[in-house]
Amino acid sequence: MSKAKQTLILLFIICVSTLTASTTIVKGNSKGFKDKELVMYTYSDYLSSKKEQIGFTTITANGNYNFEFDTKATKKVFLQIEDKTTSFYVKPGEIYNINLSYSEAYNKGRVYDKQLSLNFNFPVPNELNQQISKFNNKFDDFFNNNKLLFTKRDRSVEPKLKSFKTKMLKEAEISNSNFIKNYINYSIAVTESSLDVSYKKSDAKTNQNLKGNLFLEYIHEQPVLYYNPEYTAFFKAFFRGEFKELSLKVKNYDISKAINDKASYLALSEALQRIPFLNRDDELKNYFMLNGLLEISKDSFFTKKNIIKILNDIKSTSKYPTHKIIATNIIEKITLKKFGSGSEAPQFNLKNINKELITLNQFEGKPVYINFWTNWSIPSQIEMKIMEVLHKKYKNKIHFISICADNDFNKMSSFLSKNPEYNWTFLHLGNNRKTLANYNVITYPTYILIDEHQTIYKAPAGRPGGTAERATEDNIERDFYDLTK
Numbered sequence: 374m375s376k377a378k379q380t381l382i383l384l385f386i387i388c389v390s391t392l393t394a395s396t397t398i399v400k401g402n403s404k405g406f407k408d409k410e411l412v413m414y415t416y417s418d419y420l421s422s423k424k425e426q427i428g429f430t431t432i433t434a435n436g437n438y439n440f441e442f443d444t445k446a447t448k449k450v451f452l453q454i455e456d457k458t459t460s461f462y463v464k465p466g467e468i469y470n471i472n473l474s475y476s477e478a479y480n481k482g483r484v485y486d487k488q489l490s491l492n493f494n495f496p497v498p499n500e501l502n503q504q505i506s507k508f509n510n511k512f513d514d515f516f517n518n519n520k521l522l523f524t525k526r527d528r529s530v531e532p533k534l535k536s537f538k539t540k541m542l543k544e545a546e547i548s549n550s551n552f553i554k555n556y557i558n559y560s561i562a563v564t565e566s567s568l569d570v571s572y573k574k575s576d577a578k579t580n581q582n583l584k585g586n587l588f589l590e591y592i593h594e595q596p597v598l599y600y601n602p603e604y605t606a607f608f609k610a611f612f613r614g615e616f617k618e619l620s621l622k623v624k625n626y627d628i629s630k631a632i633n634d635k636a637s638y639l640a641l642s643e644a645l646q647r648i649p650f651l652n653r654d655d656e657l658k659n660y661f662m663l664n665g666l667l668e669i670s671k672d673s674f675f676t677k678k679n680i681i682k683i684l685n686d687i688k689s690t691s692k693y694p695t696h697k698i699i700a701t702n703i704i705e706k707i708t709l710k711k712f713g714s715g716s717e718a719p720q721f722n723l724k725n726i727n728k729e730l731i732t733l734n735q736f737e738g739k740p741v742y743i744n745f746w747t748n749w750s751i752p753s754q755i756e757m758k759i760m761e762v763l764h765k766k767y768k769n770k771i772h773f774i775s776i777c778a779d780n781d782f783n784k785m786s787s788f789l790s791k792n793p794e795y796n797w798t799f800l801h802l803g804n805n806r807k808t809l810a811n812y813n814v815i816t817y818p819t820y821i822l823i824d825e826h827q828t829i830y831k832a833p834a835g836r837p838g839g840t841a842e843r844a845t846e847d848n849i850e851r852d853f854y855d856l857t858k
Contacts, residue, residue: 395465404436616665636679719811759837
């Protein structure tokens with residue numbers, strides 16, 4: 374091949390990759406949080422609700438921030454500053470200019486679900502988020518205006534609901550967005566599915582909207598909308614309990630046998646293939662399977678290890694890439710060990726201040742007192758001073774570990790450079806966000822006490838000086854004494 378042809382081919386590849394690139398930009402200002410860390414995350418999939426971090430940045434001294442990332446689909450993303458969050462939807466290749474702020478009055482009484490206020494600069498009426506907000510407000514008004522009809526639960530609200538849906542979908546035509554149309558469609562479908570739908574023949578005589586009719590309208594021959602949260606909400610609500618119901622009551626399908634006796638993905642697929650509403654759509658059938666396996670994962674009637682085996686088969690052999698991701702996330706979700714007193718302490722592999730990897734196993738033989746902390750948590754900073762006193766007193770009997778949950782490693786190193794007297798083990802969480810879930814960390818600081826055999830002694834454990842200001846908390850020194858006497 375001539376160099377000229379090679380050059381042309383290379384230019385073509387570069388052009389195509391440029392055209393298919395979908396860099397999305399989120400930027401704006403948050404003056405109230407200058408120098409703070411801003412994290413962006415999304416859901417890996419809505420079925421398992423697995424969160425995944427997109428990235429993080431530090432808000433500049435003048436309050437500006439900027440994210441650039443690639444996405445192939447419209448999806449919901451979350452912005453988090455400290456323990457405060459907000460969410461919105463992004464489309465591939467779009468630019469979003471958003472100001473963030475925080476209202477103490479609005480968040481009064483909130484403990485774990487503090488909300489950031491979000492304001493779009495230069496909002497365009499037909500933009501996706503404006504359309505969703507507009508619909509949500511109208512849907513709230515519709516519900517409030519028809520609350521009495523909804524509470525009757527006799528389906529008298531159904532004609533009005535259908536009329537409202539028609540009106541909303543007509544208004545959405547101007548947006549030219551399938552995402553917003555589906556968002557509206559399945560938001561209302563969730564409500565429709567709650568109106569006592571059933572398969573009862575008696576309903577057919579009155580020509581009411583049977584569950585079968587809802588299936589035909591919203592699922593049959595419709596695409597599986599993996600990244601539309603309202604679709605997933607409807608799907609899960611519509612099929613709630615259906616997987617087990619079929620396995621127990623419908624003869625000759627052999628669903629439970631495929632799971633409990635054969636532990637076979639193929640056998641389960643064949644069993645589901647014989648179900649009339651699934652046998653014409655392989656993708657729907659397999660999505661139904663994933664949803665069902667997640668539902669029954671805690672049901673003692675089904676063998677959990679067999680469920681995991683089937684999910685592993687889906688993970689490795691499915692022809693649907695998204696199903697492989699969902700199967701992986703479900704496995705992680707259902708195999709997460711129960712955490713609490715008496716359970717085995719979850720292992721971790723984190724970097725210390727010298728960027729050396731440190732494992733929990735290295736501290737076996739003595740009790741371990743762990744605290745999860747961040748630079749933005751004032752109690753974390755205050756209680757470090759008391760930790761210093763405890764460390765001096767018990768360092769020969771107790772291992773002390775402080776795990777920094779800030780995304781930026783430099784925040785931990787900067788903190789320690791300013792506080793050289795804190796000379797116990799400091800580790801950085803890095804990308805190991807799973808460790809937070811493993812230790813059930815909801816707020817900062819969180820303290821965990823582990824015995825010398827690496828079994829959880831108390832979680833959460835008492836805080837340093839806990840009884841001085843919080844008389845109801847455990848006295849951590851009494852626990853130290855009990856573990857080391």
